[in-house]
Amino acid sequence: MFLAHLMSTGLGPFYDGLVHLFLTPEELLPVVALSLLAGMRGPRFGRAALFVLPAAWLLGSVAGRAIPPRTALPAVAALLTLGLGALVAADRALPYVSVAALAAGLGLWNGAWTGMELAKSHSSTFVTVLGTVCGVFIVVALLAALTSSLRAPWARIAVRVAGSWIAASGLFMLGWSLRGA
Amino acid sequence: MRSREITTRIGLLAACAWLLRPGAALAHQAGGEASGFLAGLRHPVSGIDHIVAMIAVGLWGAQLGPPAIWLLPVTFPIVMAFGGTLGLVGVKIPGIEIGIALSAIGLGAAVLFEARPKLGIAAVLVGFFAIFHGHAHGTELPANASAILYSIGFVIATGLLHATGIAIGLIHRWPAGKTALRVSGAVIALAGLTFLWQALT
Numbered sequence: 001m002f003l004a005h006l007m008s009t010g011l012g013p014f015y016d017g018l019v020h021l022f023l024t025p026e027e028l029l030p031v032v033a034l035s036l037l038a039g040m041r042g043p044r045f046g047r048a049a050l051f052v053l054p055a056a057w058l059l060g061s062v063a064g065r066a067i068p069p070r071t072a073l074p075a076v077a078a079l080l081t082l083g084l085g086a087l088v089a090a091d092r093a094l095p096y097v098s099v100a101a102l103a104a105g106l107g108l109w110n111g112a113w114t115g116m117e118l119a120k121s122h123s124s125t126f127v128t129v130l131g132t133v134c135g136v137f138i139v140v141a142l143l144a145a146l147t148s149s150l151r152a153p154w155a156r157i158a159v160r161v162a163g164s165w166i167a168a169s170g171l172f173m174l175g176w177s178l179r180g181a
Numbered sequence: 182m183r184s185r186e187i188t189t190r191i192g193l194l195a196a197c198a199w200l201l202r203p204g205a206a207l208a209h210q211a212g213g214e215a216s217g218f219l220a221g222l223r224h225p226v227s228g229i230d231h232i233v234a235m236i237a238v239g240l241w242g243a244q245l246g247p248p249a250i251w252l253l254p255v256t257f258p259i260v261m262a263f264g265g266t267l268g269l270v271g272v273k274i275p276g277i278e279i280g281i282a283l284s285a286i287g288l289g290a291a292v293l294f295e296a297r298p299k300l301g302i303a304a305v306l307v308g309f310f311a312i313f314h315g316h317a318h319g320t321e322l323p324a325n326a327s328a329i330l331y332s333i334g335f336v337i338a339t340g341l342l343h344a345t346g347i348a349i350g351l352i353h354r355w356p357a358g359k360t361a362l363r364v365s366g367a368v369i370a371l372a373g374l375t376f377l378w379q380a381l382t
Contacts, residue, residue, distance in 0.1 A: 025329050089255055157251040164255040165336050168262035172332030175266030 017131025020114070021139075026077040026173060027110050028139070033084035033166045034106055035140045036159050038099050039147025040091065045099050046144030052103040053140055054133045060111020061129040065119050067112065074177035080106060081170030088163025091156070107136075217327030221334025224318060225342060230281050230376050231318055233369045235339055237288035238307055239346015240362055240369075243353050244295055245303065250350075252300065253307050254343040258336050260308035264315025265332070278380035280313030285373025292366025295359075314339075 021028055031053070038049035084102070087094070094102075114132055118125045147159055225231050235257075242253040267274065274280070287310065290296070291303075298306070318335070349365075352358030 025333060029333075086259070089259070161251060161255055161340065164258050165340050168258035168336045169329070169333045171259065171262035171266050172269075172336070173329055175262075175269030176328040176332070178266070179269045179271075 013127040014131040014134075017114075017128035017133075018135045019131075020128075021132050021135035025169075026074065026081065027113075029166050029169060030077070030080045030084050030106055030110070031136055031139050032143060033081065033088050033163060034099075034103060035143035036088045036147050036163060037084060037092075037094070038103070038140070039144035040088065040156070040159060041094065041096075041099060041148075043145075043148045045096060046140075046148050048096065048100045049103045049144055050137065050140045052100050053107045054137045056104045056107025057111035057114070057133050057136055058107075058129060060108040061115035061118070061125070061132075062111075063108070064112035064115020064117075065125055067116060075174060076109070078170050078173035078177050080109070081173055082167050083170070085163050085165070085167030085170050089160050089167055090163075091160055217330035218334040221331035221336075222338045224321065224331075224335055225338040228318065229372070230285060231314055231339075232342060233372050234281065234284045234288055234310065234314060235342035236346035236349070237285065237292055237366070237369045239343040239348070240292045240350040240365065241288060241296075241303070241307075241346075242343075243347050243350020244292060244362060245297065245300075249300055249303055250347060252304055254340065254347065256304045256308050257311045257343065258339055261311040261315035261339065262332075262336065264312035265318075266315075267312070268316040274312070274316050276380075277313050277317045279377065280310070281317060282373050282376035282380050284310035284313060285376055286370050287373075289366045289368070289370030289373055293363050293370055294366075295363065 021031075034049055034053065035046075038045040084106075111129075114129060115125070118128055150156060150159065225235065238253050238257055242250040245253075264274075287306065291306075350362060353362055
């Protein structure tokens with residue numbers, strides 16, 4: 001259930017990797033939350049997430065390829081979703097270094113799992129990872145830019161509400177993982 | 182020649198009709214991701230007890246104005262998910278149906294009387310009721326559905342119900358709207374009494 005296996009789109013490894021991100025909510029939701037969090041702090045923070053997260057993801061996938069496959073840890077993905085969603089909902093004014101560190105940590109963690117998954121599926125690693133990383137870059141670019149451009153007070157509240165929905169989804173994910181679904 | 186053309190066209194139409202028959206479109210069960218998300222979206226709007234309580238949260242938030250108008254809908258899904266998690270890990274909460282009925286009565290009464298407690302108290306009250314809704318509804322995963330996408334759909338639908346309540350509650354700015362909101366609060370509280378009656382009998 002968690003950390004979905006790589007899907008074959010029939011369009012080649014690049015699109016397999018791209019689609020993988022959008023079909024794996026436990027990877028996508030923390031990326032969305034981090035994009036919103038960085039965007040809420042302004043363009044400088046958004047740029048940090050935009051470059052650090054995909055780069056860390058790429059590095060993580062290279063490292064993950066070398067690590068022997070392990071059993072997925074869905075509770076960690078759930079906690080990442082919960083934590084990042086809660087930070088958005090609380091509108092926490094994190095320092096620049098913290099946002100960059102969160103982006104690096106999230107990228108390395110998710111990238112490592114992507115790498116392990118690819119090692120199991122014997123896919124064309126680099127092109128597939130490139131597809132996933134491009135997906136991450138696009139999501140962060142669009143959401144962080146949109147969020148940082150919001151000026152109306154109600155729009156900021158809407159972002160916080162979205163963060164609370166992400167946090168709630170993360171909490172449910174934690175429940176399902178503890179149940180072993 | 183003409184009859185041959187007609188026969189060919191009829192043949193093509195028949196082939197198209199055969200390909201478009203429902204059986205072809207529904208050849209595979211809509212299991213997994215799509216059905217999970219859609220089931221989650223559908224679930225909160227399939228039970229009137231959940232609908233009235235969620236809308237009441239939005240109505241009350243609109244009556245209270247900022248910051249309650251957004252704080253209550255932010256609080257609710259997180260605490261509701263906490264309630265759902267308790268249900269998923271097997272923590273039993275007695276009187277769930279009674280709690281859900283009391284949520285409609287309590288929130289309906291708050292709208293009826295335009296109750297203005299301190300923000301923290303309002304958030305705690307809404308959060309307390311959210312636990313029952315999460316515990317009862319958040320764990321009702323249909324077979325063959327993705328649990329994560331079911332939960333995401335469930336949270337989004339609940340949030341949209343709050344948004345509907347807030348949108349309706351914006352009539353609070355007009356005197357007639359204020360009265361209409363209080364009447365709707367009375368209707369919600371009465372519905373809650375009906376749920377309570379059903380839960381107790």
